[in-house]
Amino acid sequence: MAELQESLAELRQTFKSGKTRSVAWRKNQLRAILDLIRDKEEVIFEALHQDLGKHPVEAYRDEVGVVKKSATHSLSNVEKWMAPKKAPIPLLFFPAKGEVLPEPLGLVLILASWNFPLSLALDPLIGAISAGNAVVLKPSEHAPACSSFLAKTLPLYLDNDAIKVIEGGADVSEQLLQHKWDKIFFTGSPRVGGLIMTAAAKHLTPVTLELGGKCPAILDSLENLPDIKAAIKRIVGGKWGACNGQACIGIDYILVEDKLKSTLIESLKRTIHKFYGENPQNSDSIARAVNKHHFERLRNLLKDPRVAASIVHGGSLDEEKLFIEPTLLLNPPLDADVMGEEIFGPLLPIITLENIQESIDFINSRPKPLAIYAFTKDETFKRQIVAETSSGSVTFNDVLVQFLCDTLPFGGVGQSGFGRYHGKFSFDTFSHEKAVLQRSFFPEIEPRYPPWNGFKLKFIRLAYNFDYLGLLLLLLGLKR
Known part of the structure; x- marks a missing residue:
């Protein structure tokens, strides 16, 4: 000390x-x-x-x-x-x-x-x-x-x-x-x-x-996705390619229409395999958990039987190497810890909706995220997301790149932080x-000083209304 x-x-x-x-x-x-x-x-x-x-x-x-x-x-x-x-x-x-x-x-x-x-x-x-x-x-x-x-x-x-x-x-x-x-x-x-x-x-x-916060990625319907392959590559790269999910602006979960879930899951699996090989644990392109404490925290998220039952890909762990495989979860319970706290790791829940428009209400029902990602070409939907949600940032058709832009402020709102x-x-x-104001000693504006009278009230009223012509006429005695 x-x-x-x-x-x-x-x-x-x-x-x-x-x-x-x-x-x-x-x-x-x-x-x-x-x-x-x-x-x-x-x-x-x-x-x-x-x-x-x-x-x-x-x-x-x-x-x-x-x-x-x-x-x-x-x-x-x-x-x-x-x-x-x-x-x-x-x-x-x-x-x-x-x-x-x-x-x-x-x-x-x-x-x-x-x-x-x-x-x-x-x-x-x-x-x-x-x-x-x-x-x-x-x-x-x-x-x-x-x-x-x-x-x-x-x-x-x-x-x-x-x-x-x-x-x-x-x-x-x-x-x-x-x-x-x-x-x-x-x-x-x-x-x-x-x-x-x-x-x-x-x-x-x-x-x-x-x-941090639970940053969602919204995946619009196929007709509003001009290039779903590019979207999936960016999602996989943004989730597991940035410190293996240990990023405050990383994707925490995906919102997608129920009819698109199978296409999404298969595309994610193919891209994970392409990026990290058949056994990601042997890849040198994916980071590991920072220490045993965080490894245990992530393992405990998967210990919930309801969450374990939602695994549709991955889920293997190596405690000695502090490695957790890229893991996809389909509709884990919304009251489970994996959906209640920031994951900060390689687990990716996929939440299905009847209509992608419901994603706005879903996001608004939870604490304000640090970032929202949305993959869509629908300009009306884009405007809705910007106008009807609150987050530190919104990025369309990409992930994480807003962090690299020095001309945009980076920061959160609500529980995701404040300041930029x-x-x-x-x-x-x-x-x-610091505000610095310099004035001259001339002219002196006498109506600012007591004793007060009706003339001074008129003068101050005109001054606050920026009625400079009225002030001039008042001083010349032409306005009563």
Whole structure:
């Protein structure tokens, strides 16, 4: 605790010195992150393989490439983002000028998740640095190789007076949360997100919570699917190709019309076989459960006899290798845990409906998801989904790709979180937009001061209605 307090005092002193506010400092740190991922790419691949069994292609696509893209984008735009922006001022304030000035919040805490342990640590860090903050980064202890890599490597590249990595388990997180921060950014589960909010409330600390949720995929009828093969490939790739289902924006379940279920199941089976072979356990293209605890959690979901009876493909497990086969469940009970909690693993329930329009009511009957995916060419149905559901994002005819788009905000709503980041939105998340108004001493508007009378009431009424002609006539004595 004493060492932690000393580190936080050092960070606050660094921020107080104004060092992190300069554009030169921000750009130097962003360049250093680019240097780090270029120099240590193979080390990163190995760490991600140790923690999660990720193939280098998946590791580059979802981790290294994401960080490189984000840092490059911020480096190209940070000077523009941090510049004051002129604000229009009403004529009544003349002569005056106004501007909105982005300023860093101060000392921020980033609590990263284990499923994408590099990108979910460094991507928010890029936003915090771009905004000019001092930062404490706490990697997830559930990805120990990546946590160790960040702790050992970041100080070699970044300014250790302003950016520190603190490792540890839940006890360290609890110690960190006892302190006052100027911002807390957390990626993880809704349960832990509630604990973060409770701790932050003691100091009125603003928080951004990137949580999860049960993200549905809606598969429209065949006549509204111009390419069902492409749709199935994207579903399979999005479900099992991103950390084997351990992704907050991964597909949690599919909604489909009953008449299409057989076609869907057979297409999913063929594509799983094509991507991962006859025995996916021997494939190097699919990740594994992060640890025994999460493996057991997933196994317990399948232990429910009603859920086990719904398995139409897969279901095999290897505890030693922490591997669970891609598994399809047809209409598991809606009151089962597999449909009540975020799966965060390779199990995919398929829920059938009489009419795909019922999918809107089905989604609305449950907590708001982080993402909704819908495969359809029906423009009316698309408009219905956007207008009649609430979610962090909606993506049509693809999955996961919205996460890679820096020009779109990424974040949840309701139980899937709040706040947003990526690109300029990350900069905004870690900034305060300060209003600056400058006025002259002339002219003085006397009706703003007591003693009050009828003339002053008329003047103020006209001013608030922006009736400048009426004000002029009143001052000239031509309006009563």
